[in-house]
Amino acid sequence: MDKPTLKLIAKELGISPSTVSKALNNYPDVGEKTRQRVQELAASRKFVPNSVAQSLRQQESKLIGFITPNAVHYFFSNVLNGVIHTAQANGYSVIVLSSEDKIEFEKEQLEILMNKNVDGILLSLTDHTTTYDHINKVVARKMPLVLYDKISKFVNCSKVTINDRKIAHDATRYLIERGCKRIAHIRGALNSITIIDRYLGYKKALKAHGIEADESIVYECNQPTIEEGKRITDLMLKEKIKIDGVLAFTDSLAIGVILRLNELGIKIPEEISVIGFSNSVQTRVVSPSLTTIDQHGFDMGKKAVETLLKEIRARKKKEPVKFENIDVPTEMIIRNSTR
Amino acid sequence: MDKPTLKLIAKELGISPSTVSKALNNYPDVGEKTRQRVQELAASRKFVPNSVAQSLRQQESKLIGFITPNAVHYFFSNVLNGVIHTAQANGYSVIVLSSEDKIEFEKEQLEILMNKNVDGILLSLTDHTTTYDHINKVVARKMPLVLYDKISKFVNCSKVTINDRKIAHDATRYLIERGCKRIAHIRGALNSITIIDRYLGYKKALKAHGIEADESIVYECNQPTIEEGKRITDLMLKEKIKIDGVLAFTDSLAIGVILRLNELGIKIPEEISVIGFSNSVQTRVVSPSLTTIDQHGFDMGKKAVETLLKEIRARKKKEPVKFENIDVPTEMIIRNSTR
Numbered sequence: 001m002d003k004p005t006l007k008l009i010a011k012e013l014g015i016s017p018s019t020v021s022k023a024l025n026n027y028p029d030v031g032e033k034t035r036q037r038v039q040e041l042a043a044s045r046k047f048v049p050n051s052v053a054q055s056l057r058q059q060e061s062k063l064i065g066f067i068t069p070n071a072v073h074y075f076f077s078n079v080l081n082g083v084i085h086t087a088q089a090n091g092y093s094v095i096v097l098s099s100e101d102k103i104e105f106e107k108e109q110l111e112i113l114m115n116k117n118v119d120g121i122l123l124s125l126t127d128h129t130t131t132y133d134h135i136n137k138v139v140a141r142k143m144p145l146v147l148y149d150k151i152s153k154f155v156n157c158s159k160v161t162i163n164d165r166k167i168a169h170d171a172t173r174y175l176i177e178r179g180c181k182r183i184a185h186i187r188g189a190l191n192s193i194t195i196i197d198r199y200l201g202y203k204k205a206l207k208a209h210g211i212e213a214d215e216s217i218v219y220e221c222n223q224p225t226i227e228e229g230k231r232i233t234d235l236m237l238k239e240k241i242k243i244d245g246v247l248a249f250t251d252s253l254a255i256g257v258i259l260r261l262n263e264l265g266i267k268i269p270e271e272i273s274v275i276g277f278s279n280s281v282q283t284r285v286v287s288p289s290l291t292t293i294d295q296h297g298f299d300m301g302k303k304a305v306e307t308l309l310k311e312i313r314a315r316k317k318k319e320p321v322k323f324e325n326i327d328v329p330t331e332m333i334i335r336n337s338t339r
Numbered sequence: 340m341d342k343p344t345l346k347l348i349a350k351e352l353g354i355s356p357s358t359v360s361k362a363l364n365n366y367p368d369v370g371e372k373t374r375q376r377v378q379e380l381a382a383s384r385k386f387v388p389n390s391v392a393q394s395l396r397q398q399e400s401k402l403i404g405f406i407t408p409n410a411v412h413y414f415f416s417n418v419l420n421g422v423i424h425t426a427q428a429n430g431y432s433v434i435v436l437s438s439e440d441k442i443e444f445e446k447e448q449l450e451i452l453m454n455k456n457v458d459g460i461l462l463s464l465t466d467h468t469t470t471y472d473h474i475n476k477v478v479a480r481k482m483p484l485v486l487y488d489k490i491s492k493f494v495n496c497s498k499v500t501i502n503d504r505k506i507a508h509d510a511t512r513y514l515i516e517r518g519c520k521r522i523a524h525i526r527g528a529l530n531s532i533t534i535i536d537r538y539l540g541y542k543k544a545l546k547a548h549g550i551e552a553d554e555s556i557v558y559e560c561n562q563p564t565i566e567e568g569k570r571i572t573d574l575m576l577k578e579k580i581k582i583d584g585v586l587a588f589t590d591s592l593a594i595g596v597i598l599r600l601n602e603l604g605i606k607i608p609e610e611i612s613v614i615g616f617s618n619s620v621q622t623r624v625v626s627p628s629l630t631t632i633d634q635h636g637f638d639m640g641k642k643a644v645e646t647l648l649k650e651i652r653a654r655k656k657k658e659p660v661k662f663e664n665i666d667v668p669t670e671m672i673i674r675n676s677t678r
Contacts, residue, residue: 063434063455071423074620077416084410084437088444093451095402096435098423105427112432116402226623255624262626281413284565285594285621287601 009041060316064092064308065113065121067106069150071098074251074280075297076124079149082301083122090309092119101126107134120144120308125152127192144311144321148304150194158311160304160326164194167293167330168201169208171275172247174291174332176209178339180245180273184217184236186257187249188224198249198277217243221253229256237264244272251276255286258337262287273338288336300328348380399655403431403647404452404460406445408489410437413590413619414636415463418488421640422461429648431458440465446473459483459647464491466531483650483660487643489533497650499643499665503533506632506669507540508547510614511586513671515548517678519584519612523556523575525596526588527563537588537616556582560592568595576603583611590615594625597676601626612677627675639667 010017015034023030023038030038066083068076080096087094095118099105103126113121121143123135132154138145139157148160175183185202188195203213217239221228229252236243248254254276261268268274268288276283279294303326314321349356354373362369362377369377405422407415419435426433434457438444442465452460460482462474471493477484478496487499514522524541527534542552556578560567568591575582587593593615600607607613607627615622618633642665653660 061455071420072416077411080435081410081437084435085439088436093434093436093455095432096419096423097427097432098420100424116400116432259624281619282621282624285598286624287626 009038009045013037013041060119061117062092063095063116063118064305065095065097065109065116065118067097067099067109067113067121067123069099069101069106069124069126071096075278075295076149078297079124079301079304082298083305084301085298086302086305090305092305092309099126101128103128110134110138114138114141114143118143120146120312122146122148122304122308124148125150127189142315144308144315146304146308146311148300150192152193156323158307158324158326160300160307160328162194162295162300162330163327164197165201165204167277167332168198168247168249169205170201170332171277171293172202172205173209175245175247175273175275175338176205176211178273180339181211182214182217182241182243183211183245183247184219184243185247185249186219186221186229186232186253188221190220195249202247224250224252226252226256226259229253230260231256233257233260237266246272246274248274248276251278251280251283251290251292254290254292254337255282258286258288258290268337269339275338279333283333283335291335291338292333294331294333296328296330303328348377348384352376352380399458400456401431402434402455402457403644404434404436404448404455404457406436406438406448406452406460406462408438408440408445408463408465410435414617414634415488417636418463418640418643421637422644423640424637425641425644429644431644431648438465440467442467449473449477453477453480453482457482459485459651461485461487461643461647463487464489466528481654483647483654485643485647485650487639489531491532495662497646497663497665499639499646499667501634501639501669502666503536504540504543506616506671507537507586507588508544509540509671510616510632511541511544512548514584514586514612514614514677515544515550517612519678520550521553521556521580521582522550522584522586523558523582524586524588525558525560525568525571525592527560529559534588541586563589563591565591565595565598568592568597569599570595572596572599576605585611585613587613587615590617590619590622590629590631593629593631593676594621597625597627597629607676608678614677618672622672622674630674630677631672633670633672635667635669642667 006017006020010020019030020038023035024042064087070076084094097109099109106126106129121138132152135155145157146160147155147157151159151161172183187199190196206213219232219235221232246257248257254274257274258268261272266272276290276292279292283290283292307324307326311321345356345359349359358369359377362374363381403426409415423433436448438448445465445468471491474494484496485499486494486496490498490500511522526538529535545552558571558574560571585596587596593613596613597607600611605611615629615631618631622629622631646663646665650660
């Protein structure tokens, strides 16, 4: 659909563009009836007069848009908290949209944010984002944009991420160093870069320590839930060779493993060590408490906003914009689920 | 400070108000230099021309504002999810602001939302909100407003709440019916209506069952944390008469109680039963799992948005607005921490 313009509205009503403009701006030399017809048509077409758009641009909206694929996940709720806190401290408010991991929502929401004249956008991709035209359009319009957490190399902009490959590598190495020899991995479907990178980090660490990766003890969950962790534990225990370590790509799965092993009387960490990812609140409460990776979601949100504000300021001053790739540090939290 | 008007800007620059208006709207019959001077001054004063404001109002901003005192708490993150989901399904986007439980932030953020021309506001009060002029100003401007969760009877608007008194009453009655006779209560400071109501519900249930309330086993925590739950458990165990039940006003405290009792080898629920509030994710994971109250945060967010949209639509059609008091149902989740 063509973007409605002053000219198109004028043509449709059979009046001059300057009358349309005056009507939209409530000039007294336009009759009440004409004013009403113009304003109704403009409203129905969601037409934003240039002057309105322009004056909004000039004074800045002081709004930034934040798109998350998952508004309830513990990690994203921490990221959001960092985003809101940092934005507010800098005089910005945040429009929060959840793509609910649907690419159609992601596309629609970028349009919504452009129409709301936000000063910049923070975006984490859905697991199904495999084309990037809708995002590159945002870049082409010189709208400040930062990808965070779930990113793509096919978009030319600043990116704030966690080095998932490195942390999965370090966690796996930790298990090996503590004596584990047959380490299972629970991952999600391989359509998210986060999941792929953790899987590759796991395999790389095994290889670096002369352990052959064994696909028969790499499990794909349907959902990252406690129930799935329990179900997969039962599958693991059916393996002929006994596993002695588990690296789960997220805490809920690791907790499911712990709860099921507890039910079966299998000792953690003596018989099996378990590591999760996220340092979510449950990890301190489960028994034994879970060794996990703190992803510092708040810091990621903070960094993402700071990077975005830098770009907003640079573009405002018409200075060159230098895209950054920022790696947010993580921290391994050693608790009682590992030897 | 006076709100900048066309006239004031005209006076300051020594030109006519109509020239200012034309300059702001980029009319060709205003010289480039004048246009620039006007637009710069207007921008620096954050002047929104009436025509801009008006056309924004006419076409609706399709934005609603959401102020939460606590963006990371599990309950509020569920409420937010319900809000975002329901708003998006109705074509609205949500500006999320966190008052961080500070009344100055609450005041400032209501102003920000008014200035952003949101179509309506959802507000949960800080624990320190004891004056209401800043909120009643919103009501007076006929801006659609719904208070949720932490509300005040001194504001005349729709309210979406949980009946905290009733659920604390029911939870206490449950403990009594299962044989508990000396039930301790852990509450927060009495400056939040939620905390007061839970405390009153607890006392009412004791009274209704002929048990005299004993202030020596009502404990005030400094923070709703696991650590505080542990600290208070030690205080409880110093009491001469043995307590046999604990009603904590939030899950983290109840979990602290469980973890400390486990450390001391005191059997739950045989010796002491424990109940929390929120049904947060940890409650299923702690051992024994925690009996708690599910507050259905998602439903509260959904109801709050639906109530707000009803008011937005009514005001748009100039129909009378009927304020509603909505009680979101809760559910007691019986697990293994109670007899």
